[in-house]
Amino acid sequence: MTKPPVGTNRTGRKLGQKVKKGKLKASSRRWLERHINDPYVQRAKLEGYRARAAFKLLEIDEKHELLKGARRIIDLGAAPGSWSQIAANITGSTDDDIRVAAIDFLDMAPLAGVKVLQLDFLDPDAPRLLMDSIGGAPNVVLSDMAAPTTGHQKTDHLRTMHLCEVAAYFAVEVLAEGGHFLAKTFQGGTERDLLNMLKQNFRQVIHVKPGASRQESVEMFLLAKHFKGRKPGELPPQPDHASEQDLNVDDERNHGDSWDNDDERDRSSP
C-alpha cells in the first residue's frame, strides 16, 4: 500500500481539521471536529464498516476469540450495523440461511444475511422474535446498546446498565453451551449481583476496554466466556436489582493493559 502524504492518514485526508465557526453550537462543533479527525472513523470508511464501533469488536475478538467458530449470533442495539457486518461475515450468514439477528429501535439499512428487527429490545416479544429469526441457539450474544442520552449523566448510565442487565439475563436464557456474551457497560457500573450471576453461568467473566473505545469516556465492555449451559428443567435466573457496585471481577487493568473510556454512540457515515 502506498504511504499516505505527511500530515494525512490512510484515507489521505488531513487530520486536525477545524470546523468553521457558524451556526453550529460550540459543543456540536467540537463533536464534529473530533469525529472528522478520528482515525477510526476514517478507517471505518476505508474498510467499508458502517461505524467505528467495528474496531472495538474486532479488537476484543482478536484478543479474546469470542467470535471464532460462531454459527449463530444475536446483535442487540445493532444500528447502524458494523457489528452485524462482522457477525454475518464470521457466521457465513446468507439471506437463504440466516444466522444473525439484529435489533434496534432505530432504522437500520438492510444487510445481507442479517434479520433486522426494528423494535425495542425491552419489548416482551423481542426475545422470541430474535430467536425465531436464527432457527437455533446463538453461540454469541452481543450488546452494544446505549440508552439515548437525556443530558443527565447518572440517568443515562443507569438506563444503559439496565439494558446490559436485561441483555445478560437474555444471554443466559438462550445461549448454546460454550457460548459467549459481550455487552457495553460503564466503569464501576456493573452491579455485584449481575457479576455473580454471570460468574455462576460462565467460566470466565472480565471487563475489557478496547483501544478504539475513546480515552475520555467511561465505556467498558463486560465479557462472559464459555457458558456452562442449562441443566434440564432448570429455570433461567431472574434479576433481583441489588445496588452494590463492587467489582469483584478480573479486570484487564490489573494485568498491565492500557485503558481508556467511551460512552457515546459512535457513528461514521455509511
Ligand SMILES: C[S@@+](CC[C@H](N)C(=O)[O-])C[C@H]1O[C@@H](n2cnc3c(N)ncnc32)[C@H](O)[C@@H]1O
Ligand atoms: C453504540 S450504538 C450501536 C452501534 C453498533 N454496535 C454498530 O456497530 O453499528 C447503540 C445502539 O443501541 C440502540 N439501543 C439503545 N437502547 C435500545 C433498546 N432498548 N432496544 C434496541 N436498541 C437500543 C440505539 O438505538 C443505538 O443504535
